[in-house]
Amino acid sequence: MIIFPNAKINLGLRIIEKRPDGFHNLQSCFYPVGWNDVLEIIPAETFQFSSSGLPIPGDDSTNVTNNLCVRAYKLLNADFDLPPVHIHLHKVVPIGAGLGGGSADAAFALRVLNERFSLGLHVDALENYARQLGSDCAFFVQNKPVYCLEKGDVFEPIAIDLTGFHIMLVYPNLAISTAEAYARVRPHLPETPLRTHLLAPVETWRETVRNDFEDSLFPAYPVLAHIKQQLYEAGAIYASMSGSGSTLYGLFHAPVETPNQFSAYRVWKGRLQTVN
Structure with missing residues (x-):
């Protein structure tokens, strides 16, 4: 079976407080986008994992145990004694980009294994x-827009539909680790919940919908601020960093040409729709 795990963007991201367990409570909205990896899972004589496309840190022929797809298989195998499979991941979505690509791969693997072996998991x-x-893995099980709380793994419905908006994602070939991003951020409780701002028209978001990581990462990596400004100059209605970076995205009312300044970066453009 071949499937196409998709990325997500964060519509706003407020870091509220650090938790006793070392994680952070947050407010955000996860929204699926159509930048995809390719995942194939087929029966095999012994368990195997292989990958192609973008290199995955730690995934070589001798050490794949930390890959999230492998961990997903082992997690279900511990409870259901699954038959062996060969998992092949063709990596397209950049790593360390704030797009949840690895989390999507793991969640889609869970979904496929559940279906393939009739595990009956709802x-x-x-x-x-x-x-x-992972904190954002659970989002990709239903793979639809949700308002996220706590570690980003507690979901509430939110009436946001960006169907028809055009989007440009720009990855500046810069991987920012989650640990680095959270070490720099300063948690605080916003005066107005993010949900309130998100339910206003998209045209108002530029002034109200914030990603708290921008305050600390933009000074450290000026290219990020430059890309955001260039997205606005290209006509974006709203532009932001996604997650803890380093991808920037812009929302547009119409298709947009890729600015020449982005020629050295990885760029994905598409039209938003609800992904299931």
């Missing part, structure tokens, strides 16, 4: 398995 159970793999 949404809640799949999300609970996904939460053991």
Whole structure:
């Protein structure tokens, strides 16, 4: 079976406080976008994992145990004694980009294994398995826009539909680790919940919908601020960094030409729609 795990963007990201367990409570909205990896899972004599496309740190022929797809298989195998499979991941979505690519791969692997071996796991159970793999993994089980709280793994419905908006994502060939991003951020409780700003027209978001990581990462990596400004100059209605970086995205009412300044970067453009 071949599937296409998609990325996500953050519509706003407010870091509220550091938790006793070392994680942070946050407010954000996760929204699926159509930049995809390719994942194939087929029966095999013994368990195998292979990858192609972008190199994945730590995934070589002798050490793949930390790959999230492998961990997803092992997690279900511990409870269901699964038959062996060969998992092949063709990596397209950049790593360390704030797009949740690895989390999507893991969640889609859970979904495929559940279907392929008729495990009978419903949404809640799949999300609970996904939460053991990463804070944003559970989002990709249902893969629809949600308002996120706590570690980003507690979801509430939110009436946001960006269907028809055009989007440009720009990855400046700069991977920012989650640990580095959180070490720089200063948590604080916003005066107005992010949800309130998100429910206003998109045209108002430029002044109200913020990603708190920008305050600390833009001074450290000036290219990020430059890309955001260039997206606005290209006509974006709203532009922001996604997650803890380093991808920037812009929302547009119409298709847009890629600025020449982005020729050295990885750019993905598409039209937003709800992904299921």
